[in-house]
Amino acid sequence: MAFKLTVEPIGQLTYIRIYSGTLKPGDQVYNARTGERLRIGHLKRMHANKQEDIYIAIAGDIIALVGVDCASGDTLCAENRLISLEGMFVPEPVVTLAIIPRRQQDIARLSKALNRFGKEDPTFRVSVDPESHETLISGMGELHLEIYLERMKSEYGVEVEVGNPAVANP
Structure with a gap:
């Protein structure tokens, strides 16, 4: 599930938590909200103000994806395992x-x-x-x-x- 987006000099960073399975650069995922297929580029492990390239992420990891276009709260899944995680509670603006x-x-x-x-x-x-x-x-x-x-x-x-x-x- 994507839970945070930032724009960095290298492009959009999408912070995700992996709930199930593994993720590697080159994998294709499916955005359950938009119905789009997305190709995974670089995976980053974030450490305060530095980034570390990683080549596999597993269930439980919190990582950042580079250049993946999605929104906060989107569920990314395998196309053959369509899942949509429950969205975040978002209060009404005041x-x-x-x-x-x-x-x-x-x-x-x-x-x-x-x-x-x-x-x-x-x-x-x-x-x-x-x-x-x-x-x-x-x-x-x-x-x-x-x-x-x-x-x-x-x-x-x-x-x-x-x-x-x-x-x-x-």
Whole structure:
């Protein structure tokens, strides 16, 4: 089960826990949520701030996969043994903000950032209000959303105008 995603200079690292069987570079797995087949590249054992290449992982191991495109909570399994592990409990967001990029040319980078953050963190939600057409971000508190706003600026070079969501007129 994939439980954490990070973006590193070498690509996306997907942290997984192996519940059954073994995993080796070159193996093909099946994403039970999306129905996609994925090829396993490098396996990494993480030690604080260093990474160690490994060539087999067994049940009970917690490792990182390089370049596997999935989301937190996805179950990766053998195609002939379709299993979907029970998902993580994700509480409903408690704070929502409306955002708009300061510059029109930042829309694509903003979209890329929001997509990445949504895959990394199931408590971070993105939606578009059907009436006001505002882009809304929701999370577990003001600090939670402030961190993502800062990451948009530092990692993606996107500055946004932030406000409260518009309230529809009756």
